[in-house]
Amino acid sequence: MKALYPGTFDPITLGHINILEKAANCFDEVILGIAHYTNKQNYFNLDERYALCQEACAHLSNVTVKKFSGMVVDFAKQEDCRIMIRGLRAVSDFEYELSLALTNKKLSQDIETIFLVPSLRYMYLSSSMIRQLAELGGDLHDFVPPGVAHALQLRMKKEG
Numbered sequence: 001m002k003a004l005y006p007g008t009f010d011p012i013t014l015g016h017i018n019i020l021e022k023a024a025n026c027f028d029e030v031i032l033g034i035a036h037y038t039n040k041q042n043y044f045n046l047d048e049r050y051a052l053c054q055e056a057c058a059h060l061s062n063v064t065v066k067k068f069s070g071m072v073v074d075f076a077k078q079e080d081c082r083i084m085i086r087g088l089r090a091v092s093d094f095e096y097e098l099s100l101a102l103t104n105k106k107l108s109q110d111i112e113t114i115f116l117v118p119s120l121r122y123m124y125l126s127s128s129m130i131r132q133l134a135e136l137g138g139d140l141h142d143f144v145p146p147g148v149a150h151a152l153q154l155r156m157k158k159e160g
């Protein structure tokens, strides 16, 4: 069975990869779908996010990285995925994720959302926290893949 793991991935963190690895163990094929449209102001543009995700997922042979615009349920159908994976961290994610899953269910009856829980060490890790940490010059290596840490450091230098 094929599953879609959609998100903004701005940037991809070890928390996302932890969820992705679990999904890759459960399903034959997993598509990591990077959303073009989100309600968030993006830090990295779509192509940058795509390149960073591709590099970070290279060790997972049954994972493919794709970009999408428009509604996630339409992309899932287009890719022939009936399962959508989302990650659930501590309580803060629950309400948002539940409303998203119910809205998507209303839009498309045949797609199921499955929640995966990350390993404890990634429970409080978010892309926004990583961006803040990068701005403050913190060490990023415990939280993001090396390519992402490098890209964030380059960006910080440029913005100086």
Ligand code: ADP
Binding pocket: 006, 007, 008, 009, 010, 013, 014, 015, 016, 019, 038, 085, 086, 087, 088, 089, 093, 097, 117, 118, 122, 123, 124, 125, 126, 127
């Ligand atoms: P979105 O903008 O769609 O919420 P994100 O890229 O922020 O996209 O996250 C994609 C999914 O991954 C969401 O379900 C989010 O809850 C989950 N996620 C993000 N960080 C983590 C983490 N550290 N552990 C587990 N799940 C996570």
